[in-house]
Amino acid sequence: MFRLPLFAITLTLITPISANAQQKPIRPLSETVLAFEARGYVVRSAEDDGRTHEIEAINPQGRRIEALVEAATGEVLTERNDD
Secondary structure, eight states: OOOOOOOHHHHHHHHHHHHTTTOOOOOHHHHHHHHHHTTEEOOOOOOOOSSSSEEEEOOTTTTTTEEEEETTTTTTTEEEEEE
16 A cells, blocks of 8 residues: 655645635726726726736826736836826
């Protein structure tokens, strides 16, 4: 009879749970768009690559901007003028 060491069984049971625990849920692109619109931006286009959201918009001062947003948290990583 073949027996696996206890640590091998434990590792097998823990690994899938740990892998899933590290994945952050991704906010829908629509939530990011709504957040920009609530701040007075006019969103012209929005793209989702799975990790970030790219927003092209006109800010409240009338300037065209391009923003990169962390999809998991909604944090604006960069916002720059889009010339």
